[in-house]
Amino acid sequence: MKPGKLRLGQRRKPLARPGVFDPTDTRNVKHTRMGVWDLYEERPYNIPIPYSSRLETFAQLFEGIPFVWRMLKDICSIRRCLGLICLYLLVEVARSLVPAVSLWYSGQLLLLVEIAVEKRTVDKDVLLRVAAGRMACTIAERVFHYARSRITTPLNLSIKRYYSTHIFHAMARLDLPTFEDPAVQRQLESSWTTSWKSSLAWETIEITTNMFMTFIRLLSQLSVLVGILRDQPDGPLLAILSFSQSLFQWFSMRGPSLQSLVWAATTKNEDYIRMQGYKHVVDNPIHRKEVVAGNLSEHLSRLYKDASARVGDDAMDFPEIRRSFFVRDRLTLTSILREPLRELPQIVFTLRAIQYPASIPISLASLTLITQTANSFSGTLFQLFGESFSLSEQFASVRKLYEISTIPNRVVDGTIPFPENQQALKHGILIEFRNVSFKYPGADKYALRNVSFTIRAGQLCVIVGVNGSGKSTILKLISRLYDPTEGTIFIDGQDIKTLKLSDLRRTMAILFQDYTHFPLSIKDNIALGNPDVSYDDDKVREAARLGGAEEFIDKLPDGFHTYLDRPVKDYYSALPEGTVTLFGRQVDYSMVRGVGGMRTTETSLSGGQMQRLAVARTFMRSLVSEAESPVGLLLFDEPSASLDPTAEHDLFQRLRTLRGSKTMVFSSHRFGNLTRHADLILYMDDTEVQEAGTHDELIAQNGEYARIWSLQAQAFL
Numbered sequence: 001m002k003p004g005k006l007r008l009g010q011r012r013k014p015l016a017r018p019g020v021f022d023p024t025d026t027r028n029v030k031h032t033r034m035g036v037w038d039l040y041e042e043r044p045y046n047i048p049i050p051y052s053s054r055l056e057t058f059a060q061l062f063e064g065i066p067f068v069w070r071m072l073k074d075i076c077s078i079r080r081c082l083g084l085i086c087l088y089l090l091v092e093v094a095r096s097l098v099p100a101v102s103l104w105y106s107g108q109l110l111l112l113v114e115i116a117v118e119k120r121t122v123d124k125d126v127l128l129r130v131a132a133g134r135m136a137c138t139i140a141e142r143v144f145h146y147a148r149s150r151i152t153t154p155l156n157l158s159i160k161r162y163y164s165t166h167i168f169h170a171m172a173r174l175d176l177p178t179f180e181d182p183a184v185q186r187q188l189e190s191s192w193t194t195s196w197k198s199s200l201a202w203e204t205i206e207i208t209t210n211m212f213m214t215f216i217r218l219l220s221q222l223s224v225l226v227g228i229l230r231d232q233p234d235g236p237l238l239a240i241l242s243f244s245q246s247l248f249q250w251f252s253m254r255g256p257s258l259q260s261l262v263w264a265a266t267t268k269n270e271d272y273i274r275m276q277g278y279k280h281v282v283d284n285p286i287h288r289k290e291v292v293a294g295n296l297s298e299h300l301s302r303l304y305k306d307a308s309a310r311v312g313d314d315a316m317d318f319p320e321i322r323r324s325f326f327v328r329d330r331l332t333l334t335s336i337l338r339e340p341l342r343e344l345p346q347i348v349f350t351l352r353a354i355q356y357p358a359s360i361p362i363s364l365a366s367l368t369l370i371t372q373t374a375n376s377f378s379g380t381l382f383q384l385f386g387e388s389f390s391l392s393e394q395f396a397s398v399r400k401l402y403e404i405s406t407i408p409n410r411v412v413d414g415t416i417p418f419p420e421n422q423q424a425l426k427h428g429i430l431i432e433f434r435n436v437s438f439k440y441p442g443a444d445k446y447a448l449r450n451v452s453f454t455i456r457a458g459q460l461c462v463i464v465g466v467n468g469s470g471k472s473t474i475l476k477l478i479s480r481l482y483d484p485t486e487g488t489i490f491i492d493g494q495d496i497k498t499l500k501l502s503d504l505r506r507t508m509a510i511l512f513q514d515y516t517h518f519p520l521s522i523k524d525n526i527a528l529g530n531p532d533v534s535y536d537d538d539k540v541r542e543a544a545r546l547g548g549a550e551e552f553i554d555k556l557p558d559g560f561h562t563y564l565d566r567p568v569k570d571y572y573s574a575l576p577e578g579t580v581t582l583f584g585r586q587v588d589y590s591m592v593r594g595v596g597g598m599r600t601t602e603t604s605l606s607g608g609q610m611q612r613l614a615v616a617r618t619f620m621r622s623l624v625s626e627a628e629s630p631v632g633l634l635l636f637d638e639p640s641a642s643l644d645p646t647a648e649h650d651l652f653q654r655l656r657t658l659r660g661s662k663t664m665v666f667s668s669h670r671f672g673n674l675t676r677h678a679d680l681i682l683y684m685d686d687t688e689v690q691e692a693g694t695h696d697e698l699i700a701q702n703g704e705y706a707r708i709w710s711l712q713a714q715a716f717l
């Protein structure tokens, strides 16, 4: 291992710490110009206490210990893991003792040489034993190495599986405002991404045992070496020289490669930025239509060439330029001294040999032994240094791994079961907003201001109004995705915050305006509308029919098993040109495109078809199993925005008849089809409910609703 570098697989990842990073703070931040890029790095040791960063490292280490202990207990509780871990530790201890045993045999060899020089005889038996011992050491090393890899693979896999479930659950349980919080996002990010690639828990065990084993190796090697060298005339001198030159090598190489972990880079070079823009224009299929229709190819090529000529050879992306900058060879005094120092033990040996020619063979044997050991010893020592640094990072990551499962949700769960009477749900749910105001987390402006209204059980309520007036927000508050900033919402007369969240959400079916489809099959997408009956294929089909999606799904080659966005890609290599389909699917070059930052189009469904699928999912929850449906409230946010007029008409018709006497709330900016049948219309403008009543009442009021209604009506005259 090179001194100062980390082993493969050992990541030096920045740990989030409190405070801010300010590139303009020249006292603590160093600015380096790298081609078109400006790199701002936090200066190391910017706290005026010597070794403060080491102290920080140890503090992190201690804080992490309780979590690592918990992790060990968890791992030992996994089936098979306890036995495997014991075996692993056993092999590691044996492995760490091999170098010392091997060194001991080398010492024995030295002794033999000494005797041979003095007495001119060699004890053949001892020689054979020593040779066999040394041989056995190398074989043992290989066998232990093999045993280790056989143990670690299943151990690592079991641990990884256990923790991926842990992280999945920790992530899945978070509510919307908590999940959207940037601080939480940052906390989740590292655990989530690393958990799939490698097992943090396993890495921690590996690094911790490595550290202990390195320590054992050092101590055992040191004690054997001292024993051997005590009686050698040149031993101590050569040992001092070898060790000091090794240490010097380490320090001299370590300096320039140490980079700050906290840094940021930006570029202000307009030509370079434009060049990247041009690149995206030509490599992204989204823009191809415009490029071709606008006859832009020649023009863009010229623009790119001109910009590229202006930027010159500095047009490197940041990782590339950073790499080239840091690997640049620097001629420093230490780097010049490094090489002659390496020769020092040999020079001293030669001088001693001239002085005492009789002792040449002994000195030669000691020299080889010492230089070899010094190299391996200092290598081990550097490893220990590197490991203590990464151990603290690792412990901190384990702490974060456990902390994410205790991140408190912002929307606090209530305690009262809901509803009191399951049968009553059939007749809907009563909703009352009393002086409700709301600001989205982090927003300055109100999204709702002092809103009060009552939707009685079983009513059809339509919320209409201009864009951004707060319609969707009302639906989000009813489903308690967020809590009001001021005021109270009552559900069947009870403060919404006191009700058990899972109960409350079970009684509602919601279709969001910005619905998404999961990267699963169409069947699974619809089935997730109601986890209780998700296994029932007939119900999935019925929901698809009610949503108006059955017909087009049946026409798809894979029908209900079609993936909207296949989450697992196939892998290819150098396929012959004629290969258009593989595994029953079109060959997808997204991997190749991904390199150029292109997006791939997975599905050929239209916007309206996508919306029908979303409606089907909502039906799955609410209306499929009318008899045992736990739903008493249906919330629809613009369910027909992408539907053609016939589909919209059909959908509303079905919704009205199928809802029975449940409460239904629609948000829409279209007037007509729905508003005519509504028991209550809330007309919103600028975060407030401006008018409330039935269609006839609002027309009679002759306010904004009436004005917009007549505007729309005139359009059809």
Ligand SMILES: Nc1ncnc2c1ncn2[C@@H]1O[C@H](COP(=O)(O)OP(=O)(O)OP(=O)(O)O)[C@@H](O)[C@H]1O
Pocket: 440, 441, 443, 446, 447, 465, 466, 467, 468, 469, 470, 471, 472, 473, 474, 513, 667, 669
């Ligand atoms: N997640 C969010 N974070 C911050 N502000 C938001 C968020 N969602 C909506 N807003 C803001 O809240 C206000 C109300 O938005 P809302 O989505 O409720 O309007 P809307 O009446 O449903 O609009 P539209 O008819 O366009 O769907 C808007 O000013 C919007 O910008």
